[in-house]
Amino acid sequence: IPVKFTGRVASCLEVHRGGRTFYNVGIEFKEMTDSGRINLEEYLKYIQESLV
Incomplete structure (x- = not known):
């Protein structure tokens, strides 16, 4: 999943x-495209569901 920021x-x-x-590592996001934000949210949701 590509995410540019x-x-x-x-x-x-x-x-x-x-x-x-x-x-x-903690990252502070300064600028991110809307599509990048959506991709990141989907990836994090996938990771959380994988840990259950």
């Missing part, structure tokens, strides 16, 4: 789990 990294936290290192 202008933003910035608002937070970045290093997480250690199972002997591996991950990064939780």
